[in-house]
Amino acid sequence: MPTPLDYLQHHASALLDDIKRLVAAQSPSLDKAAADRCGAALQSIVGERLGAVAQVCLQDRFGDHLAFTVGEGPQLTCILGHFDTVWDLDELEMSERDGKLFGPGVLDMKAGLIQAIWAVRALRQCGLLHGHRVTFICPSDEELGSPSSRQWTERLATGADRVLVAEPAVADTHEAKIARKGVGRFDIRITGRAAHAGNNPQEGVSAIQEMARQILYLHGLNAPDVGTTVNVGAAQGGGKINVVADQAWLGVDLRVTHMAEAARLLAAINGIAPTVAGIDIKVTGGMSRPPMEQTPQNTALFQQAQRAARRLGIALAGKAVGGGSDGNFTSALGIATLDGLGATGAGIHARHEHIIIADIPLRAALLAEIIRGDID
Structure with missing residues (x-):
């Protein structure tokens, strides 16, 4: 039986294709029609890769928020992944060069969302999802401060064992984000x-x-x-x-x-x-x-993530950062939360926004190992 990393490396080109597909569906936060087209693309990808149907939270002003649940069992992991971006339509072109994929929202945070989808697919295909439920929480207004999705996100996350945020790693590193202002x-x-x-x-x-x-x-x-x-x-x-x-x-x-x-x-x-x-x-x-503080729950989850990383032969460091995410909300509820588990790269909200293509399978495998939990 292949490991999740083996599976993801074998399907690396399909992961990249899905990332490009989601990035091509441009989704400015304040353009409802465009955001909903991106949401439709996301629903299609999740349907194809995980067979899950979206729970849709209809919105008048913003794109509709989406949630997907996969698997059954007592362990509930929530994965946060917004699909709105700061870029206006056609303001930034998608391109691939020097081992990097550039494009609007590719780092923040569409690549991380696709990696999370494939992480769960890998666990299922490798027979390792038993006893686990995973709920993807995908709002369309995070870049605006989550004005319409905060309560919805908090409600869906309540009762979760942990929340993994597929926001990008600390710029130019593989580091997780263990605290946010x-x-x-x-x-x-x-x-x-x-x-x-x-x-x-x-x-x-x-x-x-x-x-x-x-x-x-x-x-x-x-x-x-x-x-x-x-x-x-x-x-x-x-x-x-x-x-x-x-x-x-x-x-x-x-x-x-x-x-x-x-x-x-x-x-x-x-x-x-x-x-x-x-x-x-x-x-x-x-x-x-609210701030995402280094609570005992968050610290324990980060330590578990470090053990998962060691199973992959890598070391996972953590860093406190200034920008906020929806993980701030779940952490403030007392739910163990770890951020910065998405793609690697640099240029969040900048015209050189990009991801490192070679890191995609390993980053997805890290998420899979964290979801899998500690192994006796």
């Missing part, structure tokens, strides 16, 4: 009082001047020693240059490593107060993703 987004609206800048400026209260003070305050909240970053990434204000500005706006990004730090920053940002009379400030937003 939580993500917050805030919209700050500042209202002052307009006046003529030449005739009666004393009657105005400048929203732009207040905005400048608040930017300094917000950036003063940064705490790099504990991994906290606060960034005012967008700022707008005023209109005509001869008018004291009565409106200004800030867009703020927050990243934290622990929920205690999130609570501190939420209080600081939501509690922003005007520095002068005549200014009104309204803050909306909050934490869109």
